[in-house]
Structures are given as structure tokens and as C-alpha cells.
Amino acid sequence: MADFLTVSTATATRDQAVALAESAVRARLAAGAQIVGPVTSVFWHAGEFGTGEEYQLLLKTTDARYPELEAHLVEHHPWDNPEVTATAIETGSIPYLEWIERTLAD
Numbered sequence: 001m002a003d004f005l006t007v008s009t010a011t012a013t014r015d016q017a018v019a020l021a022e023s024a025v026r027a028r029l030a031a032g033a034q035i036v037g038p039v040t041s042v043f044w045h046a047g048e049f050g051t052g053e054e055y056q057l058l059l060k061t062t063d064a065r066y067p068e069l070e071a072h073l074v075e076h077h078p079w080d081n082p083e084v085t086a087t088a089i090e091t092g093s094i095p096y097l098e099w100i101e102r103t104l105a106d
Contacts, residue, residue: 002062002101004089009073009082010041010054016078017055023076029069030059031103060089060100 007030011017014037021033037055044050061069066086073084089097 002064004092004097004100005061005063005066005086006089007059007061007066007069007073007084007086009057009059009077009084010039011057011078011082012052012054014038014055017057020073020076021057021059024059024069024072027072028104029065029072030061031100033057033059062101062104065104 009020011020014035017035017037021030021035024030025033035055035057038053039056040051041054042051059069070084070086074082077084
């Protein structure tokens, strides 16, 4: 079985998050995605402290598809330097993990 990841990014608007999710899932770079938000972000950017509302996008993929998914997100993201991080899914229900693998293989 493949190794599995949850990939995270954030956008300024819900519509941007939906567009990224749809394009990644349609391209079979992610089996599915959830959009959470708005969430409050606290950050340093360009030397300035800030806060703002964002929409978090969580995508499910495999190690093998991650490089393509990362490139897709960076290319289609409205920000110049978007957050794109991945966290390993250490364990999960076998039917769910098989679904991710099967979906990305189609």
C-alpha cells in the first residue's frame, strides 16, 4: 500500500480554495479535499506582523503524487509564496486509505 499524506494550503477567499480543490481533485492529484474556514491567521509577512481571515484547504494524496500536487498548487495559487505543507497519515481505516490509492490510480 502507498504512503499517504494530508497536504495543507490556505487562501484568502472561499472561492479560491474551492477552485484549487476542484482543479487538484479533477487532475487526480488528490483524492479529496476539505475546506475549513474562515480561520484566523496570525503571521509575519514581508517584515510586518499581521492577522487575517483565511480558508484552509486540506487535500488527501499519496507520496507518489505529492510532487505533482505541490507543483499544481504553487502554479495555480493566487499568492506568490503560498504555504504548501504535507503531513504523513500514520494510520487510518484500511478502506479509506485504499480509496485514496484507488482514486489516484484511475
